[in-house]
Amino acid sequence: MQITLTTDFGQQDPYVGLMKGAIAAINPQAQVIDLSHGVPPQDIMAAGLILQHSIRYFPAGTIHVAVVDPGVGSSRRPILIEFDGSYFVGPDNGVLSVALERKQPSQIIHLSNPTFQLQSISKTFHGRDIFAPVAAHLSLGVPVKEFGEKLDSFVELVVPKVIRQEQQIGGEIVYVDSFGNLFTNIRERDLTGLAKDRLRIVLGPTEIGSLAVNYASVVAGEFVCLFNSWGFLEIAVNKGSARQRTGAKVGDKVAVATIY
Helix, strand or coil: CEEEEEECCCCCCCHHHHHHHHHHHHCCCCEEEEEECCCCCCCHHHHHHHHHCCHHHCCCCCEEEEECCCCCCCCCCEEEEEECCEEEEEECCCHHHHHCCCCCCCEEEECCCHHHCCCCCCCCCHHHHHHHHHHHHHHCCCCHHHHCCECCCCCCCCCCCCEEECCEEEEEEEEECCCCCEEEEEEHHHHCCCCHHHEEEEECCEEEECECCCHHHCCCCCEEEEECCCCEEEEEECCECHHHHHCCCCCCEEEEEECC
């Protein structure tokens, strides 16, 4: 069975390797896939969005472990979710709700059974001590109900909604990738009824331009706006970084308007 790992641990420290070690000690045959360890530190929304737009490419039964956990060691609960034939393990801080696009899970389990955790639980590293061992035991076929008691709900984190005002759509940046491309929360369906050949995209005080079909639609160094592989309106610079060019960050406002 496959286990994916999504964390904000980076590659410099041994944390990812220790999680893999904890899994291998329990199930050496588990196939562990590094989905991403480059989530910006403590960025729960980014981790949820990465998962949301990745899980469709994995087979049913995959176990997705997400550890972006600024509340580690606090009263926040460790949970296991079963949804659409797959499993999600991580902190109850909203990251898993974003991954599921706020759909209702089949089961939500509080990971309260110490049998499936390491004997000594650190206050700072539940990825190694709770989440990785749970994923490994789950991959061996341990029934979901064995990991703890059922919960009726879990923490939900909401992706910001777009705002429509006549011939203008208001959105914001929700994710910045390693190339410096700026992902907004605006989807193509949000532009229904607008004349796409007359649209202009504005980021803060900067007019970026119109819609394009790919990065090569403009010359190197120019802004380009397009709908990316996640289905989000993206602001990029051909062979450059839109983040560096604009200084933009998550939460900055973006407007799409019809120009007459």
